Amino acid sequence: MFSPTRISTIRKSKGVSQEVLAEQSGVSLRTIQRVEQGDTMPRGYTLQALAAALEVPLEAFRAEPEVTPEHAPTPVQAAAPEPQVVAPAPASVLRPDPQFLQLLNLSALSFLVFPLLNLVVPWVLWRKHRHDTEQAAEVGRRVLGFQILWQVLCFLSYGLAAVAQLWAHLYQVVLPNLFVWVFIISYLLNLAVVCYNGWKLRRGHLDIYPFRL
Numbered sequence: 059m060f061s062p063t064r065i066s067t068i069r070k071s072k073g074v075s076q077e078v079l080a081e082q083s084g085v086s087l088r089t090i091q092r093v094e095q096g097d098t099m100p101r102g103y104t105l106q107a108l109a110a111a112l113e114v115p116l117e118a119f120r121a122e123p124e125v126t127p128e129h130a131p132t133p134v135q136a137a138a139p140e141p142q143v144v145a146p147a148p149a150s151v152l153r154p155d156p157q158f159l160q161l162l163n164l165s166a167l168s169f170l171v172f173p174l175l176n177l178v179v180p181w182v183l184w185r186k187h188r189h190d191t192e193q194a195a196e197v198g199r200r201v202l203g204f205q206i207l208w209q210v211l212c213f214l215s216y217g218l219a220a221v222a223q224l225w226a227h228l229y230q231v232v233l234p235n236l237f238v239w240v241f242i243i244s245y246l247l248n249l250a251v252v253c254y255n256g257w258k259l260r261r262g263h264l265d266i267y268p269f270r271l
Contacts, residue, residue: 077195083111203270
């Protein structure tokens with residue numbers, strides 16, 4: 059039977075965070091957290107995906123059998139030298155960098171310079187540092203998820219504004235500067251949300267951008 063402690067121990071010995079393991083294995087971050095806490099019994103596919111991502115055999119996740127008193131080793135057996143187990147060499151250790159997480163979040167403000175840069179700049183930073191900076195993988199996904207959602211809503215808003223302008227033209231109704239107002243409101247909304255989540259990051263909260271794709 060698998061051991062949640064073994065999974066957590068192997069992951070930490072390799073210097074892999076839960077976020078990076080989720081990305082490399084294809085298993086959701088929430089599932090990995092529940093598995094390591096012993097809150098859920100993973101299926102065979104999940105265990106195989108985690109073992110492949112950590113580069114260990116599936117048997118490494120099995121709990122070590124407990125030694126009962128009646129099967130306790132004799133003094134001769136106890137004196138026998140135990141084979142040395144060479145621990146796997148740890149992978150690159152993720153370094154904490156709160157300043158980079160702030161930069162990753164604030165890079166979305168590049169939409170103020172040119173449209174769609176709010177997707178390109180965070181994506182480049184995320185791709186470059188997701189494997190060497192702690193929490194960068196998860197924060198990057200959250201930032202990009204919200205920016206994609208905002209971009210889609212902007213396109214829908216401009217489409218609705220175009221329909222409203224057509225309706226106003228047919229019925230001779232004046233809608234002054236409708237596209238300008240849509241532009242201003244959408245940009246101010248994105249600016250406010252990015253700044254608010256930057257404030258949350260400074261306070262150490264990583265549960266940013268609850269609404270995202």
